Amino acid sequence: MLEVSKLNKFYGQNHAVDDLNFTVASGEILCLLGANGAGKTTTLNMLLGFIKPDSGHAVLDGVDMYHQRADCREQMMYIPENVHLYPSFTAVENITYLAELAGVKVIESDIKDVLIRTGITETQLVRKVGGFSKGMRQKVAIAFALLKHAKLVLMDEPTSGLDPVATQEFIEVVKTIKERGTAVLIVTHDLLCAHQLADQIGIMSHGQLKQLIKNDGLTLPNLTEQYFNQFSA
Known part of the structure; x- marks a missing residue:
């Protein structure tokens, strides 16, 4: 590859x-x-x-x-040492926006499924990512990499x-x-x-x-x- x-x-x-x-x-x-x-x-x-x-x-x-x-x-997908997301958005909202910028077509149900697969809980799905730890922000970035294929x-x-x-x-x-x-x-x-x-x-x-x-x-x-x-x- x-x-x-x-x-x-x-x-x-x-x-x-x-x-x-x-x-x-x-x-x-x-x-x-x-x-x-x-x-x-x-x-x-x-x-x-x-x-x-x-x-x-x-x-x-x-x-x-x-x-x-x-x-x-x-x-390609780059995941830096510290993943920067929009703190006032939820994980779903962040991926939705990033996907739009990248021209990647995604639907909300798929975003939620992949986030849960990477370890984001149902409760965390509705939280703003401003309170996420470094590891949680990484999971959001990895979820986007999966959705981006x-x-x-x-x-x-x-x-x-x-x-x-x-x-x-x-x-x-x-x-x-x-x-x-x-x-x-x-x-x-x-x-x-x-x-x-x-x-x-x-x-x-x-x-x-x-x-x-x-x-x-x-x-x-x-x-x-x-x-x-x-x-x-």
């Missing part, structure tokens, strides 16, 4: 992203781990079109993400600031996106979340993808050891 090849970005003499290559298949989750300055956020910003790469390619379902940006944008969902530090219960709820909700066949790329510092959620785990350091690990039989202690080996290299 997502193919990234030979992606590079320079800031002066700093090689922020160095010849990056990876793929994320439909129904697959890739978590990118790395210390601050490893190149994770720059990679995410290039895929989002916020900054232009100096060279390389990114293709979403056969469509060039840089030469056919508008077509790709319709197939996004082919690719990009997330930036989604578990930052979440307590253990909210983190586990987040993991279970993201699995609903995976089950729909969506490709998911998560930039995170959270090794436990990556271990519980990802199909692939990429470890970045100094702009390079040092390791790309299949999360099949991988133990958390082994992942932690491999991560810190790259961090200290």
